[in-house]
Amino acid sequence: MNHSRHDRFNFAELEHWLNQRRVTEIECLVPDLTGVARGKILPREKFTEDRGMRLPEAVVGMGVTGEFPTEGPYFDVIRPTDRDMHLRPDPRTVCIVPWASDPTAQVIHDCYDAEGVLVPFAPRSVLQRICDLYASRGWKPVVAPELEFYLVARNSDPDMPLKPPIGRSGRAETSRQAYSIDAVNEFDPLFEDVYDYCEKMELNVDTLIHEIGAGQMEINFFHDHPLQLADEVFLFKRTLREAALRHDMYATFMAKPIAGEPGSAMHVHQSIEEVGTGRNIFSNPDGTPSREFYWFIGGLQTYIPAAMALFAPYVNSYRRLARYTAAPINIQWGTDNRTVGIRSPVAGPAARRIENRVIGADANPYVALAATLACGWLGISKQIEPSPECKGDAYLSDRQLPPSLGEALDKLKREDDLREVLGDAFITVYTEVKEVEYAEFMKVISPWEREHLLLHV
Missing domain, CATH: 3.10.20.70 (Glutamine synthetase, N-terminal domain)
Incomplete structure (x- = not known):
């Protein structure tokens, strides 16, 4: 496109x-x-x-x-x-x-x-603020999101668990079908409409694949300016939900919609171009990784824990971030290593980039892109060196991410550097709103509590 x-x-x-x-x-x-x-x-x-x-x-x-x-x-x-x-x-x-x-x-x-x-607390304003920071240095950030989602059967009762939808064969998926072409083809009529809608809207979507979970898919976007990509993710979510409804199913970007199945992420690939030359500043002239490449990683490692409420904005988000569930639990970094939170894919010098694998599919794309670029910006500005590269299984390492929304909000409120870069007005409004959401959740008594506590305590 x-x-x-x-x-x-x-x-x-x-x-x-x-x-x-x-x-x-x-x-x-x-x-x-x-x-x-x-x-x-x-x-x-x-x-x-x-x-x-x-x-x-x-x-x-x-x-x-x-x-x-x-x-x-x-x-x-x-x-x-x-x-x-x-x-x-x-x-x-x-x-x-x-x-x-x-x-x-x-x-x-x-x-x-x-x-x-x-208006400083509007999500699109926050992302523009961060892009302007990069522009002040003569740089243009470049991003490419990979957005995971689930197709599920229609479910009008929020008390009932979600189930995979019925495909062309008349059957629902019961096993995991990672990268299966035939499993994607089960929903050909839906995806034909999705691609048709995207073409008419001129959305630059790229590859569609079947992910690990039953009914879980992933759509990739071509790399471009962060504001354009945030707009495209925002419009794509709306488009996919509409197309799914027309095929008698739901599309959901919940981080963990189905118990026992992997969660859904929005992995974001990031690099920085020099305005005018188009040079990727993550690579030196001889093709080796630059200081800025390592400092950007150092910034992500330093500030991601405090930014988790921006990357994982709901109570449900933290159900995804569990050991051995295809989601990171820490901020280790590594080359071609999908167990880490910060991955450097194998690429030539011109395409050298850093992938943030922590972000959930449920994150606001404007907020998530602003936050991850802010972490990297702070790393470069403060010349923060990363930890040694993780060359093994990062799931064996200690957890470094907050385990709940409440703890994530506490960390975000206390992080002055992110508040300065993203704006005091935005952080204030965001954290206050999320505190209200968290309080609303705590009023709900779950089936687990009734099952295990009703007659046993």
């Missing part, structure tokens, strides 16, 4: 694009803290007239349950008067809504305050 969608830079070209496709409605989208699409649907005339809209600040500052904090530092950032944000469309993000009955376009918007300053 081509990159033409991200080559449009101005409103005149946007209007021409809308005219060519006879678009009558515009879905004005804003990614919130969870990665959910918020916004409004406007008639084409209203969109052209206003070129934007307004929404309350709290729309991008609420949790996955729709709840808000009721007190505390949250209101030092988002005022209780519930001020408006002024939303501006990014013309580069426009694409068709291929499943709409009438010609409809979708455009991602950025959030500004009344003075025209980016």
Whole structure:
């Protein structure tokens, strides 16, 4: 697929694009803290007239349950008067809504305050902030996400466990089918629609494979600028869920949707290009790894534990991060080693990159990319040397990641370097919202508690 969608830079070209496709409605989208699409649907005339809209600040500052904090530092950032944000469309993000009955376009918007300053706690603003840091050094970060997900049978009862869906054969998967072509072909009608939708939306998706779990798949994206890739992951999630519903199944990006099956990750490959020359600064002229390559790894090792609430944002996220479950438990690094949290794939000097394997599929792509690049940035800025390379099985090493969301939030709140780089307003809003989510979870009594405690304690 081509990159033409991200080559449009101005409103005149946007209007021409809308005219060519006879678009009558515009879905004005804003990614919130969870990665959910918020916004409004406007008639084409209203969109052209206003070129934007307004929404309350709290729309991008609420949790996955729709709840808000009721007190505390949250209101030092988002005022209780519930001020408006002024939303501006990014013309580069426009694409068709291929499943709409009438010609409809979708455009991602950025959030500004009344003075025209980016709202600092909006996820897209945070990622732009980090990209600007790299640009100040004459660098451009390059990323390529690998996004895992599960297809599951429709399930309208949240008390019932999820099950793999029925494929073309009329049977559901009962065994693990890693990299099986035939297992992917079981869902050919669905994936034909997905690729058709992606082509119409000009999303640059690459390879589709079957992962380890029953009904678990992975989609890879071509490498590019972080903001573009975050937009593409955001739009792809929405697209896949819609396509799955049309085939009588669900697609889920939960980190651990099915007990006993591997969790779903969003592995992110990262490198840094020198603007102008395109040189990969992770490699020296003689092809050997550069100081920046090692410092970036050192930054990841130093700051990932404190950033885990950004990479693993829900209680469910930590069920994935268990020993011998195809997910990392520590921040060891190694070359061509999938047991570590930080992997350096085998590649030539121009393609040398670092893969963060800690991030869950449930992470907000804007937040996750901002956080992993922030960790690497701090490593380079502070010239942090990594630990010795792990050449064996990292699952045999000690756990170095926080085991729960509560502990992860405590670490994030105490980490001043990440707060400075990502922004005090963002860290404050994010952690306060996550505390509310965690408190909501703790009100729920699980089946495990009823089974083992009801008559035994």
